Amino acid sequence: MGRKLVVTVSGVMLASSLLSFAxxxxxxxxxxxSAAPPPYExxxxxxxxxxxxxxxxxAFNMQLGARNLADxxxxxxxxxxxxxxxxxxxxYEHAGGGGRILGISPNFKGNIGPRYNFNDITSSVGTANxxxxxxxxxx
Numbered sequence: 001m002g003r004k005l006v007v008t009v010s011g012v013m014l015a016s017s018l019l020s021f022a023x024x025x026x027x028x029x030x031x032x033x034s035a036a037p038p039p040y041e042x043x044x045x046x047x048x049x050x051x052x053x054x055x056x057x058x059a060f061n062m063q064l065g066a067r068n069l070a071d072x073x074x075x076x077x078x079x080x081x082x083x084x085x086x087x088x089x090x091x092y093e094h095a096g097g098g099g100r101i102l103g104i105s106p107n108f109k110g111n112i113g114p115r116y117n118f119n120d121i122t123s124s125v126g127t128a129n130x131x132x133x134x135x136x137x138x139x
Contacts, residue, residue: 040080042061046061046063047062047063048061049091049122050082051078054111069122069123076120076123083108088104088128088134090134091104092126095123
């Protein structure tokens with residue numbers, strides 16, 4: 001998977017590796033079985049979050065802005081991420097940008113717990129501001 005770098009910027013832990021949000025549908029294999037999509041399937045210039053470890057399970061993708069994950073059925077259910085963008089994305093423990101913050105650096109791809117202690121607690125996500133800091137402005 002490659003090396004990972006964790007940097008603290010203004011009290012925000014940044015995990016560097018690749019991530020992005022992308023909707024992933026299961027394909028049906030011959031014989032009627034559902035084939036699993038490839039891990040970390042994600043479109044360019046997006047942040048993808050996944051319900052399960054290793055880029056598997058239900059997924060959501062976004063480019064800019066902010067989102068409460070309850071709106072897409074992933075509240076407190078995110079286990080891995082892939083940032084295929086040049087932006088820093090911010091994962092928040094609570095809806096509306098509250099609680100603890102985990103900054104996701106460009107090119108981060110990986111699980112967010114237990115190493116980053118953020119497994120299944122993310123409730124909102126947004127992009128960092130112009131100063132590359134995570135603020136609390138999540139509608």
